[in-house]
Amino acid sequence: MEQERIVRAALAARNIVFSDDVAVNLYPFMLTYTDGRVERLLTSSYVPASEDAGGIGRVATRDVVVDRATGVSARLFLPSAAAAGGKRRLPVVLYFHGGSFITESALCRTYHRYATSLASRAGAIVVSVEYRLAPEHPVPAAYDDAWAAFRWLASASESDPWLAEHGDLGRTFVAGDSAGGNIAYHTVARAGRENGDGAIGVQGLIMVHPFFWGPERLPSENVWNGVSVFPAFGVDWLWPFVTAGEAGNDDRRINPTDDELASLSSSCGRVLMAVAGKDTLCHRNQHLAARMRGAGGDVTVVESDGEDHGFHLYSPLRATSKKLMESIVQFINQPAPAPPLRWPATIMSELQEWSTHGDVDDTTNSSSQILLGVPTRAYKAIFVDRLDKKSKAGSSSSNTAVSASLNIGSGGRAPTSTSFGIPFGRIRAYNYRGISAASASQCQRPFRGGVPW
Numbered sequence: 001m002e003q004e005r006i007v008r009a010a011l012a013a014r015n016i017v018f019s020d021d022v023a024v025n026l027y028p029f030m031l032t033y034t035d036g037r038v039e040r041l042l043t044s045s046y047v048p049a050s051e052d053a054g055g056i057g058r059v060a061t062r063d064v065v066v067d068r069a070t071g072v073s074a075r076l077f078l079p080s081a082a083a084a085g086g087k088r089r090l091p092v093v094l095y096f097h098g099g100s101f102i103t104e105s106a107l108c109r110t111y112h113r114y115a116t117s118l119a120s121r122a123g124a125i126v127v128s129v130e131y132r133l134a135p136e137h138p139v140p141a142a143y144d145d146a147w148a149a150f151r152w153l154a155s156a157s158e159s160d161p162w163l164a165e166h167g168d169l170g171r172t173f174v175a176g177d178s179a180g181g182n183i184a185y186h187t188v189a190r191a192g193r194e195n196g197d198g199a200i201g202v203q204g205l206i207m208v209h210p211f212f213w214g215p216e217r218l219p220s221e222n223v224w225n226g227v228s229v230f231p232a233f234g235v236d237w238l239w240p241f242v243t244a245g246e247a248g249n250d251d252r253r254i255n256p257t258d259d260e261l262a263s264l265s266s267s268c269g270r271v272l273m274a275v276a277g278k279d280t281l282c283h284r285n286q287h288l289a290a291r292m293r294g295a296g297g298d299v300t301v302v303e304s305d306g307e308d309h310g311f312h313l314y315s316p317l318r319a320t321s322k323k324l325m326e327s328i329v330q331f332i333n334q335p336a337p338a339p340p341l342r343w344p345a346t347i348m349s350e351l352q353e354w355s356t357h358g359d360v361d362d363t364t365n366s367s368s369q370i371l372l373g374v375p376t377r378a379y380k381a382i383f384v385d386r387l388d389k390k391s392k393a394g395s396s397s398s399n400t401a402v403s404a405s406l407n408i409g410s411g412g413r414a415p416t417s418t419s420f421g422i423p424f425g426r427i428r429a430y431n432y433r434g435i436s437a438a439s440a441s442q443c444q445r446p447f448r449g450g451v452p453w
Contacts, residue, residue, distance in 0.1 A: 024241055026234055029100045038135065042099065044109040053080035057120035061112070064160065066129070067148045073130045074149055075106050077115050078162050082123035089168035091124045091203075091332055094153060094187070096131065098178025098310060100211070101142055101242040106130040110313055117316065122329045125167050127153060131183070134242035139253070142179075146187045150174075154199035170201040173332055174268070178310060181210025186253065189260060192267030202267060206328060208274040209281060209309050210288075213239060214255040215248070218283040229309040230280035256288070262295040270298045272331045274324060277305040302327045 024032040031039045053060040060078045065071070082090055095118070097104050097111045104111065106128040119126040131145035153172070156163050163169075174191075176184035188205045195202075213235055224231040239247060239254055247253070252260065264271075273289040275282055286301070293299045304311070304320050312321040 024237060026100065026102065026238060026241065028229065030102045032135070040103045042103050044104075046105075046107055047109050047112040049075055049107075053078070057116050059116045059119050061116070062162070063107070064156075066152045067145070070132065070145065070148070072132065072145045072148055073106075074152075075112070075115070075128045075130070076160075076162055077119035077126040077128065078166065079119045079123055079125075081120075083162075083166045089171075090166050091122070091171040091173060092153070092163070092167045092169055093118065093122070093124050093126045093173045093175050093206075093332065094149060094184075095126055095128045096146060096176035096180030096183040096187075097128065098176065098180045098209075098211075098313075099133070100238055101134050101139060101179045103133065113316065114313055117325065118328070121325055122332045124173075124332060125162060135244065138244035138246070139242050142183055143186055143190075143253075146183045147190055150187055150191060150195075150200065157199070169199065170203075172200050172202050173204045173206055174202055175206035175208075175328075176210070177208035177313070179211045181207035182212060182254065185210065185256075185264075188267045189264055192263055195267075202269075204270045204272065204331060205264075205268045206272045206274075206331065207285075208312070208324075208328075209276050209279055210273075210285060211238075211281065212254050212256070212284050212288055213249050214284070215250045218287060220283040221280055224280070227308075228278055228280055232280060235280065256291075258291065258295060261288075261292050261297070264292065265295065265297045270300065270331070270334075272300045272302065272328065274327070275301060275303045276307040276309055276311060277303060278307060279309040281309065300331060 021034045022031050023034045024030075026032075027041065029040070029042050031041065033039070049061040049063045051060045051062055058080045060080055062076045062078075064074055064076060066074050079090070082088075095106075095115060097106050099105075106112075106115070107130055111128060115126045115128045118124070127149065129146060129149045131149075132141045134141070153163070153169065157167065157169050158164050174184045174188050176182070184205060184207060188202055191200070191202055217232070221232045221235075236249060239249055239251060243251070249255070271289075271292060273285060273292075275285045275289075279285070286303075289299050289301050302324060304324060307320055311318075312324050315321055316325075
């Protein structure tokens with residue numbers, strides 16, 4: 001294939017050479033060989049859980065078994081400062097790690113560090129799921145494990161001590177990056193279909209550089225610069241590979257239908273979509289966000305210019321990574337809209353009396369149906385517009401993340417030709433070291449079983 005030849009040449013220029021016995025090249029994630037061997041490339045060292053919250057971020061961690069039949073587990077992250085702050089219950093974030101469905105782990109350093117930071121910054125309990133990986137466990141195993149974790153969360157609200165004492169399942173957010181963003185999307189969609197008891201109130205869906213694809217090419221998928229994480233030909237191979245050849249790139253699980261997107265708004269109140277400007281998936285993510293909004297969804301878009309796929313995981317101290325985290329934290333802690341208030345009982349009796357003596361339409365046959373609609377200022381008007389005013393006074397530098405996260409507009413600028421009608425907020429660009437700069441030490445877990453204790 002011409003694309004593969006170009007990719008091999010570009011990688012060879014960086015002293016990355018593959019042997020001729022490579023059967024499937026999913027660099028930088030995985031290589032499979034003609035003799036059946038599987039080599040996972042993108043891994044990081046294993047980190048044990050600790051209920052001692054004296055470390056970085058003062059976050060305690062604990063591993064739990066989600067499904068004994070499959071061995072699927074999760075790691076819980078409890079921020080000690082937020083938990084000790086009185087009787088206020090904490091939002092819960094159900095998180096799915098990335099890795100193209102084939103590598104990485106909730107128990108490895110990269111995602112342990114990220115979930116610790118998210119729990120500490122957001123003041124939330126994070127439940128990071130250790131789902132099974134392909135090719136040993138082809139999709140839909142990851143979706144099944146995600147749903148098992150969602151249902152476990154509902155049952156654990158009483159049985160798990162951290163969730164029972166500190167968690168507020170009425171403020172649950174389902175989140176993930178890359179493949180995990182796709183898994184999060186399908187978990188929320190399934191919750192809309194099957195979460196009949198309403199035990200979990202999904203307030204938001206957070207997708208960071210989520211993996212979606214399709215048979216057609218969007219602009220960011222046509223050109224590979226030899227540096228970006230995903231060459232398009234590799235992405236073309238990914239979905240057939242992780243589904244063991246059972247599905248192609250027109251599969252609705254990576255190319256959702258309009259009807260499914262329309263039904264998503266009934267599953268959760270809000271969506272945050274994070275897009276990286278140099279990501280091969282950039283325009284795919286923008287297009288999906290536009291379709292979700294067109295279907296009636298409340299979608300917030302955060303775009304990081306000049307950044308590649310998963311940049312925030314491997315350079316968490318860079319300014320763009322911090323601003324992306326700030327946007328996610330603000331999204332989680334955004335107050336829910338206040339419900340309409342009922343008339344006080346004393347006023348209700350007077351209304352009933354007036355209705356019997358005047359020309360009042362009495363089609364309302366029950367006093368309980370008379371509601372007082374209290375107008376509320378939109379979140380944007382309270383926070384974003386105020387920040388815009390501050391920025392004009394010379395204090396814009398500290399507000400970039402908020403305006404990018406919560407203001408989908410672009411300050412009066414017209415949409416760009418590649419934004420699919422969405423004028424995105426911008427985050428300043430910084431140099432990207434690349435996903436391959438992650439630790440070379442490996443957490444080799446080719447068979448995803450139970451918690452290793």
